[in-house]
Amino acid sequence: MTSHHLQPLRDLMPMPAIAEAAEGRLAIDGDFSIGCVAHSDELLQRALARFRRRLFAATGIPMKRGLAAAGEKATLMIRCGGPAEAVLSIDTDESYRLRIEASGAELSAPTPIGVIRGLETLLQLVAMDDRGFFVPGARIDDRPRFAWRGLLLDVVRHWLPKADVLRVLDGMAAVKLNVLHLHLSDDQGFRVECRAYPKLHELGSDGDYFTHDDIRELIAFAHDRGIRIVPEFDMPGHATAWFVGYPQLASSPGPYEIERRTGISEPSFDPTREEVYAFIDGFVAEMASLFPDECYHFGGDEVRPKRWQESATVQAFMRERGFATIPDLQAHFSERVAGIVEKRGKTVIGWDEVLHGHLPRSVIVQAWQQYEPLVAAVKSGYRAILSHGWYLDMCLHADYHYGIDPFTGPGGETLSEAEKENILGGEACLWGEWVSTENLDIRLWPRLAAVAERLWSPGHLSNASDMYRRLEIAERRLHDLGMQQRTAHERMLRRTCGSRQVLRALHALASVVEPLKGYERHKWRRYGDAVALNRLVDAVAPESAFVTRVAHAVDAAIATHFAAHHMKWLHERLAEVYEATDGLEMQLGQHPLLSECGPLVKPLRDLLRVALRRMMPLGPLLPEGVPSADEVEAALERAAQPQAELLIPLVGPIRKLLDALASRRK
């Protein structure tokens, strides 16, 4: 057993709770067989069929169908304690135990969901040595740190068809996430067929919505992968699309139209009239039966006070009930709707704005604005989910997301064990303003895998550099599984230029830029459903893998007092981009989707130029010699200016490198 054979264990993501190397090497060949002892149900059978297909994809070796007969020795023995629940919950046991030795592997788990988690681990262990495909000897005991490990998909701002959601579910299962939170209604659309009130989807969706059959298919597909689907119907704000068909639900008279622009609209549900609650009751009755999950998310975020303040009826209602503030009024609405939902046997989830003295303690609070609401919630006895810090649409870096911990937040909060128990876990959120069916995977992968590891793996795992190493491997696995981040990037990039001449240079540019962070893009353009997401900013990765590697090399160079091999590697990489982008500015000018990016090229190349000159003065490429400190500073500052909603993140590591070089000389 060489150290080479242990590598697959070091490459796992998410990392198991306990994963130890053991003697032996289990060959994966055409004799591979699967046996199943104790319990086996149809869900487990389907999981094993998928496993067999993926083992074939990993090796190209035709695998035997069917299971080994009882009593027969199989390469992989599955020992499952009992059936899967009809509906998964936060109490579902996902633990598993995997033992691999030369003679065979055994995967045991109390539930088929645990088996499914273990099969993902096993697939990640498949490797090749000079004898062929194998999995290394191992003793793995694994269970998730948090019961709630979710992803929010916003299918409203840009419609995401069923095929996209199915693909995302496959990717989620590969990184052991277990909750898909579907944001199904908002100002910009209503995305589920509603039989009780058909004008909701008929008039509120432009025809882009999930039918009941679609939803049932998504739920079955997710359930098969150990993933729950939690629906969100946001109210009382973010609700314009409801009012297109049913203006009587709003606190101000209609007519209403689907909101075509992004941003927060003012229309809100009318919290004063019983007819509104009756409508909600009928609606919840239908959705509570369509979505079997125990949880129902009722939104509650970003209620604009204006329409309630302007309405004489609402104002009279507030006076009558003694509500001093708009939040008091919202709390009344929350309480009523929570009652309606709970009547159907469901648990309510709301965004952190719903926290209020009158909020029933049964509600789960989802903290998004800050970490503090999470603390406030659990200290008040609510259960809570963290999303603050995990907004993937903000295009932040994986290490930032990885550094967020539900138990400590950014400030290192100290919580009691009881309070910690109320923290169910967290959810990454991908809001849809800049996400379309085309760039969905570019925005999700691989960063989502870093959040998934934070929620599954032991909290002490905190080495960002090792996370990045494994994230690169995870990204490749996700690509092989069918995720589209690479294919979509390549296709969208090619489409922006419509020609091959500029494509190589454009790839070089695309590899060193990133979209603006947070919600800065809104300052550049008024986005909405008629704005095409087909520009460079929409095609590039939120985090440049190239820049990440450069940043690590800079750290290594500084740590080694500018060891020659690090400096040489850095010089070569930067010189490649410098050379590849020669003449690009003028070429971009000829492409209508890229001309806005022309102004990026000179600051980028000036930045590379000062770095290259500084690293290798009087080198063959740039004979001008060492740049002055003023020249360097000017180049850094110019390159730090966004253009075309894009940033040049190379500025950071290059500044770090040049600063270090400068202080060395002093």
Place this chain on the structure above:
Amino acid sequence: MTSHHLQPLRDLMPMPAIAEAAEGRLAIDGDFSIGCVAHSDELLQRALARFRRRLFAATGIPMKRGLAAAGEKATLMIRCGGPAEAVLSIDTDESYRLRIEASGAELSAPTPIGVIRGLETLLQLVAMDDRGFFVPGARIDDRPRFAWRGLLLDVVRHWLPKADVLRVLDGMAAVKLNVLHLHLSDDQGFRVECRAYPKLHELGSDGDYFTHDDIRELIAFAHDRGIRIVPEFDMPGHATAWFVGYPQLASSPGPYEIERRTGISEPSFDPTREEVYAFIDGFVAEMASLFPDECYHFGGDEVRPKRWQESATVQAFMRERGFATIPDLQAHFSERVAGIVEKRGKTVIGWDEVLHGHLPRSVIVQAWQQYEPLVAAVKSGYRAILSHGWYLDMCLHADYHYGIDPFTGPGGETLSEAEKENILGGEACLWGEWVSTENLDIRLWPRLAAVAERLWSPGHLSNASDMYRRLEIAERRLHDLGMQQRTAHERMLRRTCGSRQVLRALHALASVVEPLKGYERHKWRRYGDAVALNRLVDAVAPESAFVTRVAHAVDAAIATHFAAHHMKWLHERLAEVYEATDGLEMQLGQHPLLSECGPLVKPLRDLLRVALRRMMPLGPLLPEGVPSADEVEAALERAAQPQAELLIPLVGPIRKLLDALASRRK
């Protein structure tokens, strides 16, 4: 209107019957709308929805849903003459007329199938200039040259799941093919659920078969794209899988097992017993209703005489009936089965072996062994389909397939107009011995597009070099449509080595090798369903795009008396491969799936070495000077030896170049 704007018309594939440039440029932007006058049915509506999605994919611009109201001006007006037939046939009208000018486009066709063909052409015309996306002004009048433009998929030797077939159908529609011939039974498997005789699929398939629902889904999906599905159930030979469940059908006693190896097996149907024909009658009754197409393929190829010769019953039957030869006996069987099939209102198709004096004139003959049976068939009044020359599994080159014409064959046959009328068209065939769900697309694309053009476009189109230019564009379009030839190649290549170190060098090697042609691979290994198709030979393209470009550059160099820019380009490309493969032989030795390829590396590099030395003697790379004629010949001969079932097709163009260089000096 610049010549730049006419390029899309020159890039079409298959080329329309008539395509002329016209004034104007029609912008494709967010205002694009579709109107439909005269007829519109649901098939047409679905076609327009797919068109809209693909126009979005081509531009990234959100397209308006729904149709323009009657009387309203739309960017694209569809004028369809009538509904689609419930079942398509060789008489289906596929013609269309497309007019594009600055103010709008009009697509008219007698049937929705014609509209579908025209929409594919329109999508191929989308391009980008400095103002944005557009289609060029054009007058296109198009109709297919042949009514039968098919592809045979063998889902028996290696199972191809439904998803693969659906994807192939999408690709077929993109190149205007209209018949998918499914080879559904053979010695190695029986791939359709049969309710009348369930042991056919239960015992004959290892669980890999299409259910009735699968078949209905495939047929509906194909019909929506103007594609017919013709089933083939091969008999009396190639039928072992039938006999696993029903040994009484065979002429020799069982028991039988699914044949695990490739090759032609001896078991055959018993042509002497009425019970066998009664069984076939029950079977055909079910399949004739499951498959609505007018045609039913009953096989008839490669009947091994041995079992019939050895059977006393069969011999007695022959004597009794006065059949002098085994072909006479097969003709009797053919006649009986044809009668059974025709009773169900179907037209029978058979492979060319069925041609015999007693074969009913209603049978369509599919010529595969030679061109001659096609001539013989049409001269005898049979209708016929050509497949000889279009066996894609033989890994031959696109220009070879492109050079085959159903009217002339390889020998320039002269047929009367009436005889030509009996030639319905042709079918490319992809037999499955070396085709799996993984490399299917590598084996199909882009070469199938060349056959598709031969069958659709005017016969005078014969410029192979322009075909290759357009084939490269077609390949990219097919990739964007979702075909997997690139993705699969990349993934399979990566899997052979399991490491990144060797990957760049391996890509260089993979770009200059091709699988053995024809059925040579059978001499190297006994193939069958337990042999993994996961080696380099399975991952590489049948035709190296790199070598094709080198061959063209060699021709250009010779034609221009070794113009410097051609020679420089050639030198650079060959030097790149030479440098990239340095040290590869030893590296390959460490990878179990690649070690067999090690012996390829030295002959390849020796070949490159003599070519480079000959092209640039005393150059910086190889200072040894000009190689002797003997050295050159030895290198060429060594490189022409196959290794690991792979060829180095660079030998051809390099020999051509070096010969030309040598004769210049003389």
